Amino acid sequence: MVKMKLDELNSCSSYKLTKKGENSYSFENDEHNLFLIAFSPNDTILEENTYEFGINNDGNKPSRNDEKLRKTIFVAIEAFFESKDNVLIYQCETGDCKQALRARLFQRWFNMYEHRNEYISKSGMIIAEGVEHYAGIILRKDNPKAKEVLQLFENFISFFNDKPE
Amino acid sequence: MIMELKAVKYNSREEALGAFKKMVQRKREWLAETDRELKQMRESSKAVYANG
Numbered sequence: 001m002v003k004m005k006l007d008e009l010n011s012c013s014s015y016k017l018t019k020k021g022e023n024s025y026s027f028e029n030d031e032h033n034l035f036l037i038a039f040s041p042n043d044t045i046l047e048e049n050t051y052e053f054g055i056n057n058d059g060n061k062p063s064r065n066d067e068k069l070r071k072t073i074f075v076a077i078e079a080f081f082e083s084k085d086n087v088l089i090y091q092c093e094t095g096d097c098k099q100a101l102r103a104r105l106f107q108r109w110f111n112m113y114e115h116r117n118e119y120i121s122k123s124g125m126i127i128a129e130g131v132e133h134y135a136g137i138i139l140r141k142d143n144p145k146a147k148e149v150l151q152l153f154e155n156f157i158s159f160f161n162d163k164p165e
Numbered sequence: 166m167i168m169e170l171k172a173v174k175y176n177s178r179e180e181a182l183g184a185f186k187k188m189v190q191r192k193r194e195w196l197a198e199t200d201r202e203l204k205q206m207r208e209s210s211k212a213v214y215a216n217g
Binding site: 020026028034036038040042043044045046047048052054056057058091093094095126128129133145148149152155156159160 | 181192195
């Protein structure tokens with residue numbers, strides 16, 4: 001269960017977050033693009049403490065140079081990691097074939113994040129049914145099971161890197 | 166207290182592929198649902214400005 005306090009989030013966030021549902025928030029940026037972000041339970045590699053991060057904006061309008069957008073997203077991610085046991089995974093949408101661009105953008109944002117050294121981030125490519133998918137995992141370095149969780153992620157990705165039997 | 170790790174075990178590529186396809190499908194459903202929410206939010210926002 002993720003417990004994120006909206007008041008605390010908004011005291012640090014560049015854009016004002018509005019709660020939309022459990023672990024889901026909306027905000028509008030300076031270009032008047034609306035965004036929804038969510039942390040949804042995910043049981044692909046672990047049965048608990050693992051959530052998938054999602055971000056959607058209306059019309060997929062690009063806001064690549066919006067520094068406040070990046071900061072707002074990482075304020076939410078930082079709040080998610082209040083519990084050191086939490087594990088975050090993500091996948092990049094493939095519907096418009098821009099998944100590689102999204103993966104690079106998110107990695108660039110993570111590399112700019114001021115507290116990145118407190119986290120471990122790994123990403124990988126999964127080819128499934130002829131489509132390249134990009135997925136990643138982020139967890140706190142002081143997660144007591146960090147090594148094992150990373151190994152599980154790498155084992156999962158390796159299923160798709162080996163040639164089919 | 167150190168958490169107990171409840172790992173999901175996969176015995177084959179097919180099992181892992183099945184799990185990944187479910188994850189992709191859930192993402193598509195989430196995107197479709199949030200597209201609708203965003204459209205509603207945009208329309209509400211326009212109505213507020215119009216009635217300004």
